[in-house]
Amino acid sequence: MTKPLMVFEMANNHMGDLPHGIATIRAIREACHGFEDDFDFAFKLQYRDLDTFIHASARGHDDIKYVKRFEETRLSDDAFRALVAEMEAQGFITVCTPFDEASVARIEEHGIHTIKIASCSFTDWPLLERIAQADKPVIASTAGATLDEIDNVTSFFLHRGKDLTLMHCVAEYPTPDEALQVNQIELLRTRYPDVRVGYSTHESPDNTFAVGLALAKGASVFEKHVVLPTDRYAANAYSANPAQIRAWLEACRRAQAICGSRERYQPSASERSSLHSLxxxxxxxxxxxxxxxxxxxxxxxxxxxxxxxxxxxxxxxxxxxxxxxxxxxxxxxxxxxxxxxxLRGQVLEIVTAVKALLKAGNVVVPGKSDLEISHHYGLERFDEFGLTMVTVVNREYCKKLLVMLPGQTHPEQYHQKKEETFVVLHGSLTIWLDGEARDARAGDVITVGRGVKHTFKTTEGVVFEEISSTHDKYDSYYTDPAIAANVSRKTWLTYWM
Known part of the structure; x- marks a missing residue:
């Protein structure tokens, strides 16, 4: 993507009326005329499987604001397919926000190009797991999220090879100028250099200053709510009509005062309440x-x-x-x-202890190396059984850095394909090869042949290299079948250094 991407969000502004939704798409496309050399354009829908998304006890409750809104603007599957077809016919990249797992399946069935994660779903882990299964680029809004939460979600998608865009966003509708926090764009770009960063905007539709400032701060993807007002359907306070979209596209600069804090902002009580309600x-x-x-x-x-x-x-x-x-x-x-x-706090404690042991041994870790945490019997027993590992290279030859904390044991295993050699860099360990014990300290070299059962334990903590032939993740055989049965025995971290 070489040009900024402008994503126009219809949300429920189709009003459950298919002809009105199609008219909105066409009117916004006309508003973009003349800007094709400057921007790429996308149009976005929202999918909710209302029969499961809304709990049975709340269905039909007109006294609940969002339940009423969602049920009144219900569209059939055929109607949504017609909207997607119109988006494509008008040359828009198709984008959709799912709020439940069934809606991800609908996105796949409709052939929509990109999945957008709403801020209220940013840490909805059951939904994120389903989104990760889809072969789609992912755009995710970060309103209300802490840096730890953004770290976790970013690591989750990057480990799965996803094309990820993070959007700075403030979930106040509309957002006043003093709450826009546009400097967050720089914070996200610095902290996550491997992803695109964008700006999802909820300010007044007459505000054409913030989008130019966001562009100057380095945002490359922009999201704006759109509406086509009619005698029947009025505009809300944060969605832009076609004329306002033209003015928005023409804007490029704004006052520095809108930028806000360079640190992660603290969401207001009203924003927290708004996010929780969704x-x-x-x-x-x-x-x-x-x-x-x-x-x-x-x-x-x-x-x-x-x-x-x-x-x-x-x-x-x-x-x-x-x-x-x-x-x-x-x-x-x-x-x-x-x-x-x-247990996330325990993962942080593990990372802190691993970094301290590496520092004590003056061991240099290559930049941007992922950390693999093996907790064979669960994180609850990591102090007894476990190991952390950094894979430096895995080609016809393989090199890893392995770290064990004081008191840890690595359960007995063997390999059928690879032979491996351990070089102790710091600390000490005891290794058993087919049941025969051997003590090793810094500088010692131990080779483990194919098929040799081996286990190791450290009292004081240890850092050692593994040099081997190619590592195959299916070539580790544990003698305790309970380990193989534990499908959640690994945790991977990208941003840990």
């Missing part, structure tokens, strides 16, 4: 007794959440929820009803 809550699908660890087959993720409810954004492989009391079927799971354990 998230999916965790609901039970059956009666759950007290003292039960919740699992995926006991719950569903549905809209809208209630005050104090656990949301899909908090549900991940690092989260543990144990009921303090019995929760009946089809009820929201409240924070007050569960004990919660988050």
């Amino acid at each position: 998230r999916r809550g965790v609901f039970t699908t059956r009666d759950v007794p007290a003292a039960t660890e919740l699992s995926a087959d006991m719950v569903e993720f549905a809209f809208p959440p209630v005050e104090g409810q656990v949301t899909a954004n908090e549900w991940s492989k690092y989260a543990r929820f144990v009921t303090r009391e019995a929760i009946p079927a089809s009820q929201p799971v409240l924070h007050s009803q569960v004990g919660e354990t988050q």
Whole structure:
């Protein structure tokens, strides 16, 4: 992509009226006339599988703002296909935001080019896992997210080889000038040099200053809500009509005062409330007794959440929820009803300890090297069993840096294809080769032949090189079958140095 990409977001402004949606697409395309040499253009829809996205207890509730809005603007699958066809006919790149897993499947069926993740879904891990399975570029808005959350989501998609764009965004509708925080674009560009950075805008549609400033700050993708007002359908406070879109496209500079903080901004209470109201809550699908660890087959993720409810954004492989009391079927799971354990903090502790051991051994790690954390029996037992690894190169030959923390054991395994040689760089370890123990310290060299069962343990901590023939991830055979059965025994981190 050599030109800035302008993404026009219709959201629900088709009003559930297919002819009006088509007219909106055509009117915005006409507004872009004359700017083709300056920008590329995309048009975006939103998909919700309303029969599952909205929880059964909330369906038909006109007193709930977003439920009413979503149900009143429902479109059929054929109508959405017609909108996508019109977008393509007008020369737009097709983009869509899914709010649930079924909608990702619909995006694939409709042949839409790019998936956009809304800010309220930025850490909706069940949804992100499904999006990662789609062979689509990903654009993700970051409103309300902490730097740790942005690190985690960026690492998640980069490890899966995704074409990723991060959008600076503030989820206030409309956003006043003093809350625009345009300097966040520079922060994201510096912190994540391997992804594109853009600007998703919710300021007043008459504000043509912020987009030029965002362009000057380095944004290359821009998102703007659009509307086609009629006697029947009025515009909202943050969507631009065709004339305002032309003015917006012509803008390129604005005052420095709009830039805001160079540090990650703190979302306002109203923004937090707005984001929470759009998230999916965790609901039970059956009666759950007290003292039960919740699992995926006991719950569903549905809209809208209630005050104090656990949301899909908090549900991940690092989260543990144990009921303090019995929760009946089809009820929201409240924070007050569960004990919660988050293991992401433990991952951070592991990274901190690994970096300290590398520093103590004066071991240089190549830049941008991914860190692989092996927790064979789960993160809960990483202090006993585990290892961290950096793969430096893996061609016909392979070199890795391996780090074990004090007291750790690596379970017994063997390889059928590769032979490996260990060179101890710092600390010490005891290695067992087919049951025969050998102690090794810095400078010692140990070769492990093909088929030789080996396990190792360190008391003080150790850093050692592995030099071998090509590493095949399917060529590690553990003698304890419980390890192979643990499909979540690896964690990979990109931004850890």
